[in-house]
Amino acid sequence: MMSFIKKHSAEILIHLLFWILFVFISLFVFTPYYWAENPFLQYFFILIIIVYTNNQFLLPLFVKKKWYMLYGVVFIFISVLATQLYCNVFARCGCSIMKCLSDYLWQTLVPLLFFSFIWMLFRFIDEQGKLESITQERTEMELRFLKSQINPHVLLNNLNTIYAYSIDKPNQTPNLILKLSENLTHVLYETNSEKVSLEKELIFIQNYIDFQKIRTEGVKEINYQYKTDNNQYLIAPLLLITIIENAFKHSIAHSKVDISINATNHQLHLISSNQYNINTNKNSNAIGLENLKKRLLLIYPDNHSLFVHQKGDIFIVELKIEQL
Numbered sequence: 001m002m003s004f005i006k007k008h009s010a011e012i013l014i015h016l017l018f019w020i021l022f023v024f025i026s027l028f029v030f031t032p033y034y035w036a037e038n039p040f041l042q043y044f045f046i047l048i049i050i051v052y053t054n055n056q057f058l059l060p061l062f063v064k065k066k067w068y069m070l071y072g073v074v075f076i077f078i079s080v081l082a083t084q085l086y087c088n089v090f091a092r093c094g095c096s097i098m099k100c101l102s103d104y105l106w107q108t109l110v111p112l113l114f115f116s117f118i119w120m121l122f123r124f125i126d127e128q129g130k131l132e133s134i135t136q137e138r139t140e141m142e143l144r145f146l147k148s149q150i151n152p153h154v155l156l157n158n159l160n161t162i163y164a165y166s167i168d169k170p171n172q173t174p175n176l177i178l179k180l181s182e183n184l185t186h187v188l189y190e191t192n193s194e195k196v197s198l199e200k201e202l203i204f205i206q207n208y209i210d211f212q213k214i215r216t217e218g219v220k221e222i223n224y225q226y227k228t229d230n231n232q233y234l235i236a237p238l239l240l241i242t243i244i245e246n247a248f249k250h251s252i253a254h255s256k257v258d259i260s261i262n263a264t265n266h267q268l269h270l271i272s273s274n275q276y277n278i279n280t281n282k283n284s285n286a287i288g289l290e291n292l293k294k295r296l297l298l299i300y301p302d303n304h305s306l307f308v309h310q311k312g313d314i315f316i317v318e319l320k321i322e323q324l
Contacts, residue, residue, distance in 0.1 A: 011122050018114060026107060039090035040107070045296075050082055051111045055119050063123075075112065082108040134298060161214050176214075177205040191237035198263055198324065199231035205241060209259070212248050219253050226261035233263055233324040236299045240270055242292045243317045247274040250315065268321040278313045289317070 026040050054075075062071035080101065080173065086108070087093050087100040095103065158180050166173040186204045190196055209224050214223070247257050255275035261271045278279040289308065296304045303323050 011118065014118060018111075022111060024147065028103070039086070039092075043086050043090045043107075044086070047082070047108065047111060050078065050108070051115050054078070054112060055115050059116060059119055060216075063120075075116075079105060079109050079112060102115035113321055137298065158211050161211060165214070176211070179210060187238070193237070196237045197231065198228060198233040198235050198268075201235055201237065201240060202226060202228070202231070202261070204238075205244060205261075208241065208244065216248075220248075220251060221256040223256065223258075224259045226263075228263040229265070230263070233266070233268070235268065235321070235324060236295065239292070239295060239299075240319070242289070243270060243272045243319060246289065247272045247315075248319070249250050250274060250276050252277050262323065266322070266324045268319075270319040271316065272318075273314055273316045275313050276315050 023044065058071070058074065062068070062074070083101055083105045084097070086104055087154055091104070093100065093103075103183045162173060162176045162180065165176055183204055186200060192199060205226075206224075208221065213218075213222050244259055247259060251257050251274035256269070258273045260269075260271045289306075293306060296306060300321055303321060305318075307316075307318040309318070
């Protein structure tokens with residue numbers, strides 16, 4: 001209770017100050033004209049129920065459903081009905097409907113309008129706070145992820161591969177250096193954007209797999225294929241590589257790694273499978289996936305699905321992203 005009061009102290013204070021001012025004006029400023037017998041004090045509790053029913057139930061419901069026009073109709077209906085209730089039951093003025101609305105509508109309309117505005121204002125502030133929190137969390141997560149990509153161990157392995165080729169196959173060394181340069185450039189510079197072109201991500205993945213084919217030649221069989229109907233699709237950077245790295249990292253020697261990427265009709269479908277040691281490597285495949293799940297929830301909250309399957313000693317990860 002105390003934490004709730006502390007969190008909403010500003011909103012509570014606004015509510016209290018408004019009601020104090022509103023009651024004062026209603027009882028003292030307009031008393032000679034409207035409330036000589038103070039029927040307002042009897043109606044006041046009904047008014048509170050009307051106002052907070054609107055704030056706690058009606059307004060959140062209609063805004064969530066985006067029924068704005070319907071809410072406007074309901075809002076007017078409640079205001080008119082409450083005014084007629086005050087006129088005929090509490091004040092008993094015997095006024096015509098138009099006279100009643102002219103004289104008394106304000107006392108229902110003002111609190112309803114004011115607290116509806118306050119509700120929307122604080123809802124906007126809360127949404128902005130959540131957005132800033134999500135943005136900050138996303139930034140921190142992206143930074144941690146980018147740092148993990150510039151892994152000295154991976155970089156040294158690639159450099160060792162290039163060194164070995166410079167001795168045994170010097171003609172292919174420039175191409176490997178170019179691939180490594182492209183990947184480092186992609187990680188360090190191009191991934192600063194929230195989204196990058198799918199084409200650049202596929203080049204990054206192809207280069208990574210090319211290095212893996214060289215390093216695991218004669219040890220692992222690698223089957224990689226991709227299909228896309230538009231290279232200009234946009235995707236969050238370094239998202240797919242997590243799954244692909246996992247497949248290589250946790251696959252056992254003399255096994256097969258299968259990777260398939262299909263990006264068509266604004267949807268991406270990635271399937272990765274690898275054989276792992278079911279006795280000693282049962283849970284390690286999932287380590288890199290936790291970070292991926294968080295990133296997907298932040299970037300594609302309602303437009304993705306991630307499935308992890310285990311069939312015997314085969315570990316399968318399937319990712320679907322909609323609305324590229």
